[in-house]
Amino acid sequence: MAGEKVIHLTDAEFGKKVLEAAIPTLLDFWAPWCGPCRAIGPVIEELAEEFAGKVQIAKMNVDENPATPGKYAVRAIPTLILFKNGQVLEQITGAVGKAQLSAMINKAL
Amino acid sequence: MNPADYQLVIIGGGPAGLTAGIYAARARLKAVLLENGAVAGQVLTTDWVDNYPGFPDGISGFELIDRMTAQAARFGLETRQAQVTGLDIALPIKKVHLESGETITSRALIIATGARPNQLGVPGEKELTGKGVSYCxxxxxxxxxxxxxxxxxxxxxxxxxxEHLTKFASRVTVVHRRAQLRATQIIQEKAFANPKIHFLWNTQVKGIEGTAGVQRLHLQTNDGQEGSLAVTGVFVLIGTTPNNDFLPLEQLGSDKHGFVLTDGEMRTKIPGIMAAGDIRSKNVRQIVNGAGEGAVAVLAAVDYLNDFE
Incomplete structure (x- = not known):
């Protein structure tokens, strides 16, 4: 089923599951009150299917997890940050298309 | 014997595209609605919609879209998540090229790709987007x-x-290049009565400054005086740019800003291709006329298909 491959992360899990992860992570900062965040939801799920095993596709609710967005100065959502080896490789803000996100993720491979 | 995959392809999942979808499904057309996730309509970024008829208490932008989507689904509209990369419209059977590499064919098209917010185009804006510069x-x-x-x-x-931002911010300064607002009277009245909202008239933003995030705006009045305003965020809400990247505008016909020209039945100058909603060249961009144009475009498509078949 679509959607099962997207990981939902909390502030507490961020270090271990993203910074120390063996593979790159695309982290989608979102909130339920943000229409564009909901609009790109299906795209995020498709990306999780397509990049399964190669890149983790994760989401973090910024309402419930303020620390991580604070650390990365996220002040707009959706913001998508691509992490590799504990570093920020690239960052994109706003609802962008699947092609642009795929191209961004491919840079981490 | 049908040489095309579809009778009608609708491109765009905002109010115009979804209304077209409802009408197309009820007309029993073989139709598909393509939406790319990113541009499901500017209405998604609207906090509260108070002027769409039938919702006396108003409705949130995304709930309105959810309801339109459910309504289209009830009549069996096929929808696909797909990004369109190009159109071939030289022949009566039109080709729609998708980012996946696939091509689908259709006799009629409705272009409802909408518009996106304009940028100011000043120094610092791009660098600080998402770090204090926002369009939503x-x-x-x-x-x-x-x-x-x-x-x-x-x-x-x-x-x-x-007005919405005063729920969070302690002070909201509206910077406007003219001496009066263009907003609807009732919206103006609420803003003028709100003690957290202040206005800077006849003033333009010349630059956005800050290191890790926005710290101040560089301003200039229309008579040339320069100044600055200390803020941590700036919301740029100055009209829209058409989502026309993949559209063959020279064939379809567009105005000088790149919005698609149509007649009163939403027909472009290419037979079988209609445009509806914010992508159209027009003065008024509201949800209610976007939806209305979606309906009109389908009726034009039905007429076209009847002549075709």
Missing amino acids: ATCDGPFYRDQEIAVVGGGDTAVQEA
Whole structure:
């Protein structure tokens, strides 16, 4: 089923599951009150299917997890940050298309 | 014997595209609605819709879209998540090229790709986008609790969203290049009565400054005086740019801003291709006329298909 491959992360899990992860992570900062965040939801799920095993596709609710967005100065959502080896490789803000996100993720491979 | 995959392809999943979808499904056309996730309509970024008929207490932008989507689904509309990369419209059977590499064919097309927010085009804007520069008040307002922020613009969107932002920010300064607002009267009245909203008239933003995030705006009045305004966020709400990247505008016909020209039945100059909603060249961009145009476009498509078949 679509959607099962997207990981939902909390502030507490961020270090271990993203910074120390063996593979790159695309982290989608979102909130339920943000229409564009909901609009790109299906795209995020498709990306999780397509990049399964190669890149983790994760989401973090910024309402419930303020620390991580604070650390990365996220002040707009959706913001998508691509992490590799504990570093920020690239960052994109706003609802962008699947092609642009795929191209961004491919840079981490 | 049908040489095309579809009778009608609708491109865009905002109010115009979804209304077209409802009408197309009820007309029993073999139709598909393509939406790319990213551009499901500017209405998604609207906090509260108070002027769409039938919702006496108003409705949130995304709930309205959810309901339109459910309504289209009830009549069996096929929808696909797909990004369109190009159109071939030289022949009566039109080709729609998708980002996946696939091509689908259709006799008629409705272009409802909408518009996206304009940028100011000033130094610092690009660098600080997502770090204090925002184009969506509903998305980003909650990041500015008890902070002083600015809104640029003077239309419905700017003034209504300034009002919304006062739920979070301690002070909202509306920077407007003219001496009066263009916003609807009732929206203006609410803003003028709100003690958290202040106005800077006849003033333009010349630059956005800050290191890790926005710290101040560089301003200039229309008579040449320069100044600055300390804010941690700036919401740029100054009209829209058409989502026309993949459209063959020279064939379809467009105005000087790149919005698609149509007649009163939503027909472009290419037979079988209609445009509806914010992508159209027009003066009024509201949800209600976007939806209405979606319906009109389908009826034009039905006429075209009847002549075709």
